[in-house]
Amino acid sequence: xxxxxxxxxxxxxxxxxxxxxxxxxxxxxxxxxxxxxxxxxxxxxxxxxxxxxxxxxxxxxxxxxxxxxxxxxxxxxxxxxxxxxxxxxxxxxxxxxxxxxxxxxxxxxxxxxxxxxxxxxxxxxxxxxxxxxxxxxxxxxxxxxxxxxxxxxxxxxxxxxxxxxxxxxxxxxxxxxxxxxxxxxxxxxxxxxxxxxxxxxxxxxxxxxxxxxxxxxxxxxxxxxxxxxxxxxxxxxxxxxxxxxxxxxxxxxxxxxxxxxxxxxxxxxxxxxxxxxxxxxxxxxxxxxxxxxxxxxxxxxxxxxxxxxxxxxxxxxxxxxxxxxxxxxxxxxxxxxxxxxxxxxxxxxxxxxxxxxxxxxxxxxxxxxxxxxxxxxxxxxxxxxxxxxxxxxxxxxxxxxxxxxxxxxxxxxxxxxxxxxxxxxxxxxxxxxxxxxxxxxxxxxxxxxxxxxxxxxxxxxxxxxxxxxxxxxxxxxxxxxxxxxxxxxxxxxxxxxxxxxxxxxxxxxxxxxxxxxxxxxxxxxxxxxxxxxxxxxxxxxxxxxxxxxxxxxxxxxxxxxxxxxxxxxxxxxxxxxxxxxxxxxxxxxxxxxxxxxxxxx
Numbered sequence: 001x002x003x004x005x006x007x008x009x010x011x012x013x014x015x016x017x018x019x020x021x022x023x024x025x026x027x028x029x030x031x032x033x034x035x036x037x038x039x040x041x042x043x044x045x046x047x048x049x050x051x052x053x054x055x056x057x058x059x060x061x062x063x064x065x066x067x068x069x070x071x072x073x074x075x076x077x078x079x080x081x082x083x084x085x086x087x088x089x090x091x092x093x094x095x096x097x098x099x100x101x102x103x104x105x106x107x108x109x110x111x112x113x114x115x116x117x118x119x120x121x122x123x124x125x126x127x128x129x130x131x132x133x134x135x136x137x138x139x140x141x142x143x144x145x146x147x148x149x150x151x152x153x154x155x156x157x158x159x160x161x162x163x164x165x166x167x168x169x170x171x172x173x174x175x176x177x178x179x180x181x182x183x184x185x186x187x188x189x190x191x192x193x194x195x196x197x198x199x200x201x202x203x204x205x206x207x208x209x210x211x212x213x214x215x216x217x218x219x220x221x222x223x224x225x226x227x228x229x230x231x232x233x234x235x236x237x238x239x240x241x242x243x244x245x246x247x248x249x250x251x252x253x254x255x256x257x258x259x260x261x262x263x264x265x266x267x268x269x270x271x272x273x274x275x276x277x278x279x280x281x282x283x284x285x286x287x288x289x290x291x292x293x294x295x296x297x298x299x300x301x302x303x304x305x306x307x308x309x310x311x312x313x314x315x316x317x318x319x320x321x322x323x324x325x326x327x328x329x330x331x332x333x334x335x336x337x338x339x340x341x342x343x344x345x346x347x348x349x350x351x352x353x354x355x356x357x358x359x360x361x362x363x364x365x366x367x368x369x370x371x372x373x374x375x376x377x378x379x380x381x382x383x384x385x386x387x388x389x390x391x392x393x394x395x396x397x398x399x400x401x402x403x404x405x406x407x408x409x410x411x412x413x414x415x416x417x418x419x420x421x422x423x424x425x426x427x428x429x430x431x432x433x434x435x436x437x438x439x440x441x442x443x444x445x446x447x448x449x450x451x452x453x454x455x456x457x458x459x460x461x462x463x464x465x466x467x468x469x470x471x472x473x474x475x476x477x478x479x480x481x482x483x484x485x486x487x488x489x490x491x492x493x494x495x496x497x498x499x500x501x502x503x504x505x506x507x508x509x510x511x512x513x514x515x516x517x518x519x520x521x522x523x524x525x526x527x528x529x530x531x532x533x534x535x536x537x538x539x540x541x542x543x544x545x546x547x548x549x550x551x552x553x554x555x556x557x558x559x560x561x562x563x564x565x566x567x568x569x570x571x572x573x574x575x576x577x578x579x580x581x582x583x584x585x586x587x588x589x590x591x592x593x594x595x596x597x598x599x600x601x
Contacts (some may be wrong), residue, residue, distance in 0.1 A: 005056035008043060010596070011035040019065040020057060023099045034065050036144050047102070054106040060108065061099070062087035075104065095213055096226075152228070170429035173225035177426055193224065193232055194241075201242045201255055209252035247285070256381060313338040318348075318406045318420050327357065328439060329392040329425055331402055336381035341411035346377035348388060348420070349407070353400030355427065355441075356392040357485060363388075373404075394427040394441035401425075438499040440484050443510045450510065451534055455542050456565050458558040458578045458599055459520050461551045463492040467515040468520050469552065474498055474511055474524075477537075484513075491517035502533060519567060520578040521560075558599035 009018050011033075018033030018041060029045040064071050064086075071086040084097045150157055150168035157166040167174050184413040196219045204210065210218075211380070212233075213226045233253060236242045244255040273282045276291040282291035309466035315338040322331045333350075337343045350373035352358050361367045361375050364386050366373040374390050399462055427441050459466050475481060478498070484496035498511040512525040525540060528534050546557040560578060567575045573589035581596045 005053055005422070008053075009033065009060050012041060013037075013039045017068070018060055019063050019068070020061045021065065021095075021097050023103055024406070025100075029103070031098070033060065036066060036068060040052040044299065050106050052237055054103065055108055057103070058107040058109060059342045061097070062086070062109065064090065066090075066093070067295060103331060108598070145339065156446065171225065171227065175229070175478075178397075193219075193221065193229065194236065196221065197229070197233060197236060197242065201244065204255055204487075206255050209254050211252055212246070215253075226300050236552040245285070282384060316343060316406065316408055316416070316418055318404075318418055318421050320402075320404075320420055322402075322423060322425055328359070329394065329427075331390040331392055331423070331425075332387055332391070333404065333406075333420060334385050334387040335377060335380065336385040336405055336410075337382060338411075340382045342379055342381055343408050343410055345407075345409040346380060347407045348375045348404060349373065350375070350390055350400060350402065350420070351406040352392065353396055355394060355400035356402070358390060358393050358427075359393050359483065359485065360391040361388065362391070375388060392425075393485070394439045395444075398496075399424055399426045426478060434555050440483055440497050441511075443482060443497050443499055444506060447512075450508070450527040451531050452510075452527055453538055454523050454525035455533055456513075456521055456560050457545075458560065458580065458596070459515070459517070459522055460555055461553055463515050463517045467494050467496070467513065469511055469547055469548055470522060472525065473548055474513065476544075477541070479509075479511060502528075505530070507533065509533075518577065519566075520580055558596065560599060564594070564599075 005035075009020070010016065011018055014035060014037050016035040016037065017107040018035055020031060020033045021259060022030075022032040023045070024030050027047050029047060031043055031045050032042050033043075036043075036155055045057075052516060062071055062073060063069060067088065067090050069088055069090050071088050074087075075082050082099050082101050084099060084104070084115050086095050086097060088095075088355075140387075141581065146234040147159070149155065150171055152171045152173070153168065155168060156172050156426075157168045159166050191290065192323070199572045200215075204218075214225055215229045215233075216224050219229070230246065233242070234242075234246050237244050237246065240256070244253055246253050273291060274280065276284055282293055284290075285292050311431045317336040317338055318333060318568055319336070319577045320331065320333045322329055324330075332346055335346060343379065348405040350358070352373050358370065358373050360372060366375040366377060368376045373390070375390075377386050377388075378387060401422040402421040405417055406420060407415065408556075459471075471481075471484070475498075479498040482497040483497055484494060486494040487495055493516045494514075498513075500509050500511075501507065501508065507529045509528040511527075512523075514523040514525070515521075524538070524540050524545070526534055526541075528537070542559075549557045563570060563580075564575075567578070569575055569587040569590060569592060571587060571590040571592070573587055575585055575587060575594070577584045577585055579594045579596050579599070584596075585594045586592070
């Protein structure tokens with residue numbers, strides 16, 4: 001095998017050789033392969049290079065998908081196509097693969113094989129001493145035993161010596177003996193199969209192709225032929241009992257979350273369009289938006305001449321509402337596709353007023369850019385909708401209007417947009433509220449009416465770790481953490497709010513942490529009604545924080561007092577920052593220098 005064909009017939013993800021399952025087309029052959037790890041690959045083979053890649057294809061076509069073991073083969077010829085039944089000696093599973101007869105005959109192991117007729121039995125080896133007349137009859141394991149009839153159609157069956165079983169070419173299924181026939185008939189009642197298909201459609205993964213040949217095992221009905229399941233499944237989809245689609249090219253079924261509303265055919269349409277190559281009737285596959293010829297086994301990109309393609313304008317609607325959840329505002333936007341065609345590339349741009357801060361978007365798969373309030377929806381099926389929840393943290397009391405814009409691309413590739421109408425949200429800040437109802441706006445309004453004080457230290461380590469140490473310490477005091485949000489990343493600045501009530505007097509207490517890399521400071525602010533409670537709590541937290549830093553980092557915490565606490569020099573001029581262990585700070589007015597060693601208790 002040449003190096004180029006080795007890479008083509010190998011998995012792009014793991015590098016393992018592929019097992020080829022489907023080859024379809026005429027000039028450019030669409031080839032589908034799968035490796036033992038379950039990775040799929042699609043690529044194109046040119047029929048003009050058939051003599052070059054046919055020898056390379058041979059070992060990849062005649063092997064098991066699961067274990068790479070060579071398989072036994074039973075070909076069923078149908079016009080220009082060959083349906084090959086492969087059986088693995090390890091797994092023993094019958095699997096059907098499709099290949100053009102020209103490709104099948106070009107593979108090395110098939111060049112010497114004769115082309116069998118579909119209904120012709122496999123001829124028995126001639127016996128020289130046999131005096132019987134030469135009447136064509138299927139070979140049987142025991143001549144005295146009559147050939148069983150098919151349990152489905154009642155037609156004749158053919159004995160396959162390779163598997164020692166009888167096979168019905170019309171129904172494409174095996175028959176062994178009468179007991180097996182009765183057993184299969186007893187468990188394959190249409191209503192039982194229909195019920196299992198309905199339950200399977202409810203629990204199976206949606207929008208993911210499932211091989212029709214895997215359904216007998218997944219339905220726990222191994223004796224039921226996949227052709228019968230496919231027939232009943234197609235009927236149930238047409239009758240809208242199951243929301244899905246069967247791809248005639250690959251034999252895969254795709255189940256959908258929402259029903260697909262098919263546009264009724266025009267009254268003037270009396271017959272199906274014909275294939276331009278072979279003249280057979282074409283089937284329209286709506287999910288592919290193309291016609292499929294079962295004889296040529298390929299899609300056409302557009303409808304043949306004379307068959308109008310319906311063009312339906314997209315009908316998109318955006319509705320919004322909000323509610324209060326745990327001190328936050330949950331703003332909901334639902335995008336509805338009220339047209340009969342799929343809509344893709346949907347983006348929602350939310351305009352958030354300064355009274356709120358966006359902290360979360362659900363579902364997480366819809367997040368595009370949290371900081372800019374952008375979310376996305378990959379696609380919306382016809383007559384379906386999808387909602388997105390935006391969690392807003394109030395940062396100021398008052399009223400703000402939330403609006404937005406929804407952008408989309410319709411089935412014809414045209415881009416459009418619709419506005420999200422503004423919705424006013426009022427934030428009221430009562431002085432009395434429970435910890436569960438608290439938010440940042442309420443706490444900020446509360447602190448205006450309470451006595452407050454704060455402690456300031458120089459950063460003992462990098463800003464994120466400094467915040468984590470103090471945040472963990474405050475959480476040990478039975479407080480409710482309201483929200484922490486990063487104001488800037490470079491330089492780092494974060495702000496965090498907490499709320500609680502005293503157990504004896506039920507007085508409210510608000511706590512704030514601010515870490516600033518620009519000023520090299522970490523602040524702890526406490527506000528409450530009783531000055532004595534304020535002093536005691538601030539002193540307790542400060543002492544615990546000093547011990548925590550020394551225990552973790554083995555360094556002394558550096559507090560600041562007096563004018564330096566306000567970042568003001570003794571001369572009255574402002575200072576840009578506090579000194580660090582590696583950098584001093586000099587006043588621009590009096591040139592006084594402040595060092596790390598000057599900061600202490």
